[in-house]
Amino acid sequence: MTSIRIKNYGKINKDKVIKFTWDNKEYSGYEGDSLASALLANDIRIVGRSFKYHRPRGVMSCGVEESGALVTVGSGSKRDPNVRATTQELYSGLNASGQNAFPSVNFDFGGINNYLGRFFAAGFYYKTFMGLPPFEWGKGTGIWMVFEKIIRKAAGMGKASREPDPDSYEHANDFCDVLVVGSGPAGVAAAQEAANQNLNVILIEQDSLLGGNNLAEKAFDSSLLQKQLESKGIRVMSRTTAFGVYDNTVVGALERVTDHLSNPNTFLPRQRFRTIRAKYIILASGALERHIAFNNNDIPGVMTANASRQYLNRYGVLTGKKIVITTNNDSVYQTAIELHEAGSKVTVLDSRKNIKIDLPKEIEIHLETLPFSINGSRKIESLDVCKTSDKTNKNTIICDQVLVSGGWSPIVNLVSHRGIKPVWNEENLCFVPGEIKENITVVGSAKGIWNNEDCIQSGIVGANEAMNSLGVSKKTISHLSVGGWSNPINALFEVKSNKFPSKSFIDFQHDVTAEDVRLAHREGFVSVEHLKRYTTLGMANDQGKMGNIIGLSLMAEQLDKTIPEVGTTVFRPPYTPVPIGALTGRNVDKHFRPLRVTPMHQWNIDHGAKMIDVGLYQRPWYYPKKNETLSDAYIREATIVRKTVGICDVTSLGKIAIQGPDATELVNRIYTNPFAKLPIGKARYGIMLRDDGIVMDDGTSWRLGENEYFMTTSTAAAAKVMSWLEELLQTRWTDLKVNVTSVSEQWAGAAIAGPKSRDVLNECVLDPNKITNEKLPFMGVLQTKLKDGTPCRVVRISFSGELAYEMYIESDYAHGMMDILWENAQKYEGCLYGLEALGALRVEKGHVTAAELDGRVTIDDAGLGKMASTKKSYIGSAMRKRGVMGADDRDMLVGFYPLNEKETFNAGTIVCEKNNIHGQGVGRITSVTHSPELGHWIGIGFVKGGLEKWKDVTLVGADPVRDKQMEIKVVSPHMVDPEGKRMYA
Amino acid sequence: MIRIKCPYCGERDHSEFTYGGDASVEYPALDASVSDWTKAIFFRENIRGNQKETWHHTNGCRLWLEVERSTITHEIKSVKACHPQIDKITKNNS
DSSP: OOOEEOTTOOSSEEEEEEEEEETTEEEEEEETOBHHHHHHHTTOOOOEEOTTTOOEEOOOOSSTTOOSOEEEESOGGGOEEEEETTTOBOOTTOEEEOOSOSBOSSSBGGGGGGGGGGGGSTTHHHHHTTOBTTTTBSOSHHHHHHHHHHHHHHSOOOOOOSSOOOOOEEEEEEEEEEEEEOOSHHHHHHHHHHHHTTOOEEEEOSSSSSOGGGGGSTTOOHHHHHHHHHHTTOEEEOSEEEEEEETTTEEEEEEESSTTOSSOOTTSOSEEEEEEEEEEEEEOOOEEEOOOBOBTTTSBTEEEHHHHHHHHHHHOEEOOSEEEEEESSGGGHHHHHHHHHHTOEEEEEESOSSOOOOOOTTSEEEETEEEEEEEOSSSOOEEEEEESSOSSSEEEEEOSEEEEEOOEEEOOHHHHTTTOOOEEETTTTEEEOOOOOSSEEEOGGGGTBOOHHHHHHHHHHHHHHHHHHTTSOOOOOOOOOSBOOSSOOOOOSBOOOOOSSOOOEEETTTTEEHHHHHHHHHTTOOSHHHHHHHHOTTOSTTTTTTTHHHHHHHHHHHHTOOHHHHOOOOOOSOSSOOOHHHHHTTOSGGGSSOOEEOTTHHHHHHTTOEEEEETTEEEEEEOOOTTOOHHHHHHHHHHHHHHSOEEEEOTTSEEEEEESTTHHHHHHHHBSSOOTTOOTTBEEEEEEEOTTSOEEEEEEEEEEETTEEEEEEOTTTHHHHHHHHHHIIIIIOTTOOOEEEEOTTTEEEEEEESTTHHHHHHHHBSOGGGOSTTTSOTTBEEEEEBTTSOEEEEEEOOSSSSSEEEEEEEGGGHHHHHHHHHHHHHHTTOEEOOHHHHHHHHHHHTOOOTTTOSSSOOTTTTTOGGGSOSSSOOTTTTTTTSGGGGOTTSEEEEEEEESSTTOOOOTTOEEEBTTBOOTTTTEEEEEEEEETTTTEEEEEEEEETHHHHHTTOEEEEEETTTTEEEEEEEEOSOOSOTTOTGGGO | OOEEEETTTEEEEGGGSEEEEETTOOOOOTTSOHHHHHHHHHOOOOOSSEEEEEEEOTTTTOOEEEEEEETTTOOEEEEEESSHHHHHHHHHHO
16 A cells, blocks of 8 residues: 545645654644544554454554554553544644554564464463363463463553543533434434424534545535534534433433643543433434455555545545455445546456446446455555456456445444344345334434435434424424445455465454354354354454454354344444543542531641541541550540540531421331330430341430430431431321431531540530539430530430530531530540540440441340330331341350450451351451550450350451451450449449 | 433432332331231332332432333333322422
């Protein structure tokens, strides 16, 4: 192939020269070029190396179906592999290089694989590592691990950057009445027709220019079309690919915002992921020209016929001097004439006989003639041809380019995403979309309509269908018939060769040959789905756009069936690759998930808190003094709480306001323990179960008035409990007059814990007489005011086991509450304590949290069976003792001590019997801490049969992750102050 | 993407909602037998066709909705508020 730029052709801007780099050498092209057209204009033939055999490959198409010219663009963190040179727009400074080759695509050591082809046939991996017959040497995983690395290196495509993606991406949302995919003749007609009826229309086009196949017309003006469409109010989105069609006529689209710019504005995202919600979708996605399988049909210089016409009329590049066009259909003849007019010598081989075509006499035409084999390795030297009737008698035509057209395949991919199977049209030898029952229609060549005028008409019909179904019009619909060529196409998928080894490729990207399909058949892979996976046909990033139909036809031939009987594989989104970055959008780093902070977040930080992530929340972890480590700090904090007093932010607990005449009834039905007689001004700790009797959550509910409760839930289950109450009230107990409102954000809370907590409180509130042991007993609730007059709620409640209170205040006043609490706590040598100390205190007491209540635990397992009322029914009461849930050997809550008090252990440790350390053992440790009170490490967790069974037995804590084992003993979970004297003090 | 027409908020993406469960289940009384509860909790038809299910408009108005959906095509046949009185109000307002 000798390709050159020619005068008076192309829609490129020849006044604007663009410099770019290919494999470290500088070249130039023009504004409007694609990388492929610029490479062709510079007569660069070899632009890639093939997947398995490292065969030289050139540009084979002019669009997204490209399977030869896959290149790497950019370097460092911006390196983007497997970019189709045919769709990459040229920009100043573009730096592209060949891939899967060493040292370069022009000279590649891997080329040796071409001669070892017989070892790399279909099923290569599976066979090779089943052992090498007849010796059965090297069988099994071990040898695979050795070779895998080498094979990975030899096979494949471009390498992705290992650095983080420096680009930003965005998500965008669009709504419209009618979405038209594709701006070819049919799509444009449809969009205009719908816009004429004042419908809200979006037209999307994957190319940078509008026009679809009109871009292959010499006289076509794309910018004029753009103006026309926009003047009608149509929203035109170019450089945007509709990659998937989903339920409810929702389309996923990828907009390439800056991939064509040299120095994009930094505020622009690289790409936008658009979710387009349309009321009606018109797919005018076009059709792709097919290849024909014959020997050496991948030598650089082989291209689809229409691609060559695109290069000529869009880019002003004449792709060959002596061109042979080989076809089985009418679509190539316009190309032949234009290439001839542009100065090439053109020969056409048509496999049909008796066809009527008017051609200039300079164009040679050979009917009933087939391409047999290309001669040449790095470029085409000549083509061996033969008659359809006699394949042994060959002629040789000297040429530098072979253009191929094996028919056209409508792009049915997007329709297939909806689960609609394509239907084989025998007359036109292609799959057309099947019947669609949704608000989607297909128009133009995507439906198998070949003529320009018919496509336009079909677009109008599609728009009418849309308007009818949207209720805008009531027009009679008469569909156009499929086809439109004056001479019928004939079946030509492969020209078989007796040459060995034959290299008739059907999937160029994955190096799948016609022989591979036959091999798969011989080995029993006869279903298309098996064929696909065994040979990897259609599994590369082009997803078989060029070769799938050939593969199916070959399989049909082997099975002696028709193509529709063999069927086709299912197309799934995306139509063309979508970068992970675009899917992620802005949800990266800090924006990966929202951050929840409590109203005293800044106060905590100002007072030296180190924070920790708990779900979405950030909570104070510990408040280190100078040089203190985490352990130093939490041990000091826990010790001070037990000795004097500590203040802790507990805002993250869920809070729900329950109001209405049936509030008591609701609360009584959802908790296991009785709430019906809870007096006003008292709180109660409660457990709620799921329908199936497993513990859902624990928390407290305070009765503020006759018809009003304030419920707290665990931090982890706050949202779940809220949804659960709403579900019960809206679906099951619709007669209950009660309303639930989440007030988690409205109230800030702090725990005041320790023997001096009452003294501190009395310094803080307006009327200290109210906070005495008698007036505010354990579980008492008080609505009062801080010294500065701010109303607050106080409950006497203890998670630490000490005399303790929780104070809640409206969130806006959180800083003020903390200031006053902290100021007074310091008078009693108190401290601020964080989550780590909170955990230590509660583990010492054997109090459970989400770590224990993990969705497998019953109320009896948690040792709280006494809280299950026998006098009332509640959610889960029927189911909590069913079957195995009443068994004696269930995992029950216990405490753990290391036998050697100097040992430590971790949460997640598996508890095993001494002589039987394997599997899941007999239990697990769920929470651990160093106990300042006891002076050694302690844990809580579960063990089969509970404390009774293992009281005097030494068990082993196995921690296989850390490769650690220690002897442990089982104790009561209530390890400090088991009688609970302190909290009643 | 499934789009659900919430009777209060209008048509929204399914990502605003949380799937609940089978809307045709009649939950027994709290003091009903284990076998009644077992049936209500664990036994489900694997419907090929239209199925009534509950969805919670979690990131919206927080209504629990009864949605009739085709398990074959995801087509949504009807949506209404589960609570009969809320259903009445939303119907009157629409």
